[in-house]
Structures are given as structure tokens and as C-alpha cells.
Amino acid sequence: MLIKTDPAISRLLMLRSGAIVVQLIAVLSVYFLLDHQIALMPLLGVIAVEAVFQLASVFAYRQVNQAKPAGMLMQLTADVLFLTILLSLSGGATNAFVSLLLLPIMIAAITLGARGLAYIAVLAIAAYSLLLIKMPEHSMHQINMSGHFISMWVNFVLSACVIALVIGAMNRALQQRERTISKVREKQLRSEQLVILDGAAAQITHQLATPIANLQLLFEELLEEHPNNDVIQQMRIPLSQCRTQLDDFRMLSVQLRNKQTQVPIESKQLQVKLNDTLLLHYPDQQIIWLNEAPEATLQSDAMLFPAILNLLQNAVIANQKHAQMQLELSWQQPDVQSIAFVVRDFGAGFSPSQLAELGGQLMPSEQGMGIAVMLSNATFERLNGSLTVYNHPEGGAVAKVTLPLLTAETKA
Structure with missing residues (x-):
């Protein structure tokens, strides 16, 4: 009994x-x-x-x-x-x-x-x-x-x-x-998952490099034969984006291997970079900054910007699935030693199971959340930061990234 x-x-x-x-x-x-x-x-x-x-x-x-x-x-x-x-x-x-x-x-x-x-x-x-x-x-x-x-x-x-x-x-x-x-056991399991994902990503990227190069050659030949064809002209931007992503990945891999990752970044500089990227990739979304970035310096590495961008992409996907076109971004300063970047979408929000598991392990999701959030969370933890996700009282989901500030002693 x-x-x-x-x-x-x-x-x-x-x-x-x-x-x-x-x-x-x-x-x-x-x-x-x-x-x-x-x-x-x-x-x-x-x-x-x-x-x-x-x-x-x-x-x-x-x-x-x-x-x-x-x-x-x-x-x-x-x-x-x-x-x-x-x-x-x-x-x-x-x-x-x-x-x-x-x-x-x-x-x-x-x-x-x-x-x-x-x-x-x-x-x-x-x-x-x-x-x-x-x-x-x-x-x-x-x-x-x-x-x-x-x-x-x-x-x-x-x-x-x-x-x-x-x-x-x-x-x-x-x-x-x-x-x-x-x-410690949880971090070890997560590290093992990240190692597996890293190996798979590197292998897939290497395998994609040759087909993309071949497509580039075919594009150049078609462009010479049909310079005024609109369909061929439209192939230029996606192929350029593929090459840029591969080059960025190679550069990131070199930085990680050489451990040249710890660099300071101003919060205003990070805000400008995020805003430009969102406007370029998601012109249909209305980006609303509730406040300006404070005067603050963060400890960053090569993975910080992609980690935050993953959260923004998930927010955009959640908006698109519910015909919403507005993202609210803001800065908070919980204390004198940290700063928080907050992303709010207007989608369906998180389910109870997602709130329990997001960021801790791999999980299936129709909204594309799981692997990206886990990778982002691992990056924030490596920088002594944290990721908090919750549902907004008025609807939608909120992702809050808290990162430590660089003081005069740590800069020195």
C-alpha cells in the first residue's frame, strides 16, 4: 500500500x-x-x-x-x-x-x-x-x-x-x-551531447562544402549564358549566404581550436549587431526595442552572438506560426554585476513539458526549439551566465539571458 x-x-x-x-x-x-x-x-x-x-x-x-x-x-x-x-x-x-x-x-x-x-x-x-x-x-x-x-x-x-x-x-x-x-553528472551528459552534435555538424558542413562549390560554378556558367534571366539572378543571394555561413563556421572552428574566444563586447555594439541581423534576415518582423542598451561591457566569445541569435530565430518562428509580426526586445540590469537581454514573442508560449526540459537536454518540438536552445544555454553557462524561459502573463514566450558584466578588475 x-x-x-x-x-x-x-x-x-x-x-x-x-x-x-x-x-x-x-x-x-x-x-x-x-x-x-x-x-x-x-x-x-x-x-x-x-x-x-x-x-x-x-x-x-x-x-x-x-x-x-x-x-x-x-x-x-x-x-x-x-x-x-x-x-x-x-x-x-x-x-x-x-x-x-x-x-x-x-x-x-x-x-x-x-x-x-x-x-x-x-x-x-x-x-x-x-x-x-x-x-x-x-x-x-x-x-x-x-x-x-x-x-x-x-x-x-x-x-x-x-x-x-x-x-x-x-x-x-x-x-x-x-x-x-x-x-556535475547533468553537465557531463550535456557535454557529451554537445560533442556528438559538434562532430555531426562539422561532418555535415564538410560534406556540404563541395556541393555548394559545384552549385556556384553552375551558377556562374548559367549567368554567362543567360545574363538577363531573373530566375538565375535570384540564385545569387542564397548561394552567397551559404558561402558566408560556411566561411563563418570555418573561422569559428579555428577560433575554438586556438581558444581565441574570450573577447569583451559593448552591450550597445551587441544591440546594433543583433538589430542589423534581424532586419536583414527577417524584414517582415517588427523589431521593438523597449529601451536602449546601457553603458556596459560583457565577456563574450565566438558563440555568444549565434547563441542569442538562436533565441531570436525561435521567437520569429513562434510568431510566424501564429501570424504575429512583432518582437519585443529589452535590457534589464538585475544588479551591479550583471545585465539581462530579454526577448518576447507573441506566439503560443511554452508548454509545461518545454518549460521543464528546455535548455537541459535534446527534445523534439514543432517550433524548432530544443537543440538550438540547449546549445545557447551551454554557451551562456560557459560565460557564467544563465538562460531563463517563461510564459508572459499577456501571452507569448519570454527568454531572458543574464550575463556578468566586466569590471575594471576583470578587464585588467
Whole structure:
């Protein structure tokens, strides 16, 4: 029944089920076999209430894949309260099993944050203190046992603090290491994908170079034979664009191999370059700059402009699919150390699956997003920047590129 339940709360519920059975056996054995006079019916009533609470918890969490911290906090609070009531009915602070109040603190140290752990630790210490205060006077003064019980209370408090601090710190360190390992693994997988894409792109470019050269020769021959043919004249621009793209790719490959990529660029210079490229390739789109580029210098490389251009091309594709002809571009400065370039289109926006996966891995998309966005995101991360995508409240999608600014020290 707990197969699909959150592992942390599933273990807690299984542990409580075993504890209820042990409590029932212990109470019955002490009363009937050892012939000790204990409050049998009140104890059985508390165990019955605990069993009902357990059944309700199992039913409530049977299909919960990720339990909220508040739910775990409530469960541990109930465990402390039930255990305190059982101990108060069976000797209080003199009960040999009073140290079981440390168990919820241990579980909280592994499953809860610092505030939740502190709450459970204080609650358990308060429960022990209440049991000690409510002890009968004759038990405290019999053979001068008051000092012994107070020493036990001090030992419990110290043990609770040590458990909370040590196990809590170890658990946070382990979680931090797991997050670091997960990030490194994710970057490694992404790098492997990029290497594969880079090899495939280089091979395809090399294979395209010869056909394009042959087409250029055929174009020149046809142009000599039919200089006034309009169809032949129209072939000039696309062939020129193909040659330019191949030359740019070769130059980019040389820069990457020689690691001649880190160069500063002014934000205004980048804005002019982007604006000219958009006007050249997408004359049908209305480019609206909401503000001018601030006086700022960015750390750039040979891939920064193509990475931003990929986002702009995806925005144009999203517009064209929904007969929209307007792009909104703007600059933001979140803090003194970074600057953000924001692109908004007026298409359909991102689906929930795209928002979850865009930029992290390859994914199919009718709008052409996936590979280009992943490559762009890798470029921004290499420059210590980031890419954020989200849907605009008034419709359309937004891509926000945040890049660090170059200061006087970094320039030097």
C-alpha cells in the first residue's frame, strides 16, 4: 500500500506500525505475565488511538510521491505526543524507555530542515521535562533519587542537542554533495551531447562544402549564358549566404581550436549587431526595442552572438506560426554585476513539458526549439551566465539571458 509513497514518510509509517505492535505486546506482557499494576485500559486506549491515526496516515499518504515537510513535521509531532502520553501512564521519567524520545529527533535530523529539526528537538525536551516535573514526590525523594533523575534529564538534553547538531549537519552535507554530483553528472551528459552534435555538424558542413562549390560554378556558367534571366539572378543571394555561413563556421572552428574566444563586447555594439541581423534576415518582423542598451561591457566569445541569435530565430518562428509580426526586445540590469537581454514573442508560449526540459537536454518540438536552445544555454553557462524561459502573463514566450558584466578588475 506504501509502494508509491514518499520513501521518507513510508519508512516512518512502517516504523510506527512496528512500534504499535511492540507497545501492545509490552503492555499486555507487563500486566498479565509480570503481574505489574499498570493503567491497562488507558494504555490500550492510547495505543488504539495511535493505531487509528496510523491507518489514517497510511490512507492519506498512499499515493503521495513527495510529502511536504509540514506533513512529516505533523507525523513526528504525533509520535512525540503519543510516546509522551504512554510514558506518563507507565512511570513517566522513571520508565526505562524514556530515551525513545530521542528517536523522533534522529528521524527529523535526516528528513527535515533546520527549523523543523529544532522544533522536534525542543518538543522532545519539553516532553521529557514535563514527565520529570509530574513525577510523584515520593519517587523523587525515595533514597534521594532526585539528583539521579535530574542528571538523566541533563543527559537527555545533551544527547538531543548532539543528535540534532551532528546528524543534522551530516545530513545537510550529504544533500549538498548529492546536489553537486547531480549537477556535475547533468553537465557531463550535456557535454557529451554537445560533442556528438559538434562532430555531426562539422561532418555535415564538410560534406556540404563541395556541393555548394559545384552549385556556384553552375551558377556562374548559367549567368554567362543567360545574363538577363531573373530566375538565375535570384540564385545569387542564397548561394552567397551559404558561402558566408560556411566561411563563418570555418573561422569559428579555428577560433575554438586556438581558444581565441574570450573577447569583451559593448552591450550597445551587441544591440546594433543583433538589430542589423534581424532586419536583414527577417524584414517582415517588427523589431521593438523597449529601451536602449546601457553603458556596459560583457565577456563574450565566438558563440555568444549565434547563441542569442538562436533565441531570436525561435521567437520569429513562434510568431510566424501564429501570424504575429512583432518582437519585443529589452535590457534589464538585475544588479551591479550583471545585465539581462530579454526577448518576447507573441506566439503560443511554452508548454509545461518545454518549460521543464528546455535548455537541459535534446527534445523534439514543432517550433524548432530544443537543440538550438540547449546549445545557447551551454554557451551562456560557459560565460557564467544563465538562460531563463517563461510564459508572459499577456501571452507569448519570454527568454531572458543574464550575463556578468566586466569590471575594471576583470578587464585588467
